[in-house]
Amino acid sequence: MGSVKALSGVIRKKKCRRPLIITDPGIRKLGLLRGLEKALREAGLSYRIYDQTVANPTTDNVAEATYLYRKAGCDCLIGFGGGSSMDCAKAVGASIANPGKPLEKMKGILRVRRRLPLLIAVPTTAGTGSETTLAAVITDAKTRHKYAINDFPLIPRYAVLDPGVTLGLPPFITATTGMDALTHAVEAYIGNSTTYGTRQDALMAVKLIFENIDRAYENGRDVKARRNMLLASFYAGCGCRCGGAGYAS
Numbered sequence: 001m002g003s004v005k006a007l008s009g010v011i012r013k014k015k016c017r018r019p020l021i022i023t024d025p026g027i028r029k030l031g032l033l034r035g036l037e038k039a040l041r042e043a044g045l046s047y048r049i050y051d052q053t054v055a056n057p058t059t060d061n062v063a064e065a066t067y068l069y070r071k072a073g074c075d076c077l078i079g080f081g082g083g084s085s086m087d088c089a090k091a092v093g094a095s096i097a098n099p100g101k102p103l104e105k106m107k108g109i110l111r112v113r114r115r116l117p118l119l120i121a122v123p124t125t126a127g128t129g130s131e132t133t134l135a136a137v138i139t140d141a142k143t144r145h146k147y148a149i150n151d152f153p154l155i156p157r158y159a160v161l162d163p164g165v166t167l168g169l170p171p172f173i174t175a176t177t178g179m180d181a182l183t184h185a186v187e188a189y190i191g192n193s194t195t196y197g198t199r200q201d202a203l204m205a206v207k208l209i210f211e212n213i214d215r216a217y218e219n220g221r222d223v224k225a226r227r228n229m230l231l232a233s234f235y236a237g238c239g240c241r242c243g244g245a246g247y248a249s
């Protein structure tokens with residue numbers, strides 16, 4: 001609980017000074033960023049916020065946030081939200097690392113190649129596991145074509161699993177995002193690239209989801225259930241990072 005406040009120390013340790021926080025309007029309105037903003041201010045770090053990410057983030061979102069990053073002289077990224085905000089932050093990182101290269105050209109596997117600026121992910125749903133996967137799922141704003149960019153540099157260097165930011169997640173989103181994590185775990189277990197390690201991660205995730213999803217759904221403020229759902233989503237993400245997903249996801 002409250003671990004999000006430790007981020008200012010990480011940012012300073014990495015010799016960064018001006019993070020761009022990427023989030024969505026709902027999260028901003030709910031005040032979920034307050035703890036992080038306070039910690040950044042107290043550490044003397046100035047920051048910018050891009051809060052226009054839509055569900056299924058678009059190429060326009062990525063272009064706008066990339067523009068803000070450059071204009072404000074930012075030097076690191078914090079994806080704060082569900083998969084949409086985290087994926088948007090990952091794609092911004094890929095654009096910064098590959099100036100002039102359209103996102104479309106990074107679609108598929110191993111086409112980012114370059115090291116991203118420091119990328120930190122704070123999931124507020126549990127979830128997509130995007131805080132540990134090598135994927136960013138982006139929708140072309142014009143054609144509505146949705147595609148994944150998959151490459152190792154997209155794995156966030158830090159993932160902050162703070163149950164405090166998930167306590168207000170409504171029951172419906174708790175249930176649907178929990179099913180996303182369960183699907184990742186099952187796919188990681190049965191996929192063609194499954195290994196002993198991915199199966200261990202998958203089993204851990206399934207166990208945690210079965211033991212906690214009802215509790216998190218019934219009582220959103222159950223910190224232990226929220227913490228375990230975040231862990232489950234993370235393990236499912238680790239499993240599907242190596243084992244792959246695709247059958248249902």
Ligand SMILES: NC(=O)c1ccc[n+]([C@@H]2O[C@H](COP(=O)([O-])OP(=O)(O)OC[C@H]3O[C@@H](n4cnc5c(N)ncnc54)[C@H](O)[C@@H]3O)[C@@H](O)[C@H]2O)c1
Pocket residue numbers: 024025026027030032054055056057081082083084085087124125127128129130133134135136137165166167168169170173177180
């Ligand atoms: N990169 C990956 O590995 C990966 C894996 C699976 C899915 N995805 C992508 O992730 C996206 C979906 O992400 P998602 O399911 O987390 O949803 P989301 O990020 O689209 O958020 C859904 C809604 O929940 C709200 N919300 C988020 N956290 C909240 C909180 N703590 N309290 C109250 N409201 C909150 C948001 O404001 C938003 O309205 C899709 O674009 C999908 O393609 C990515």
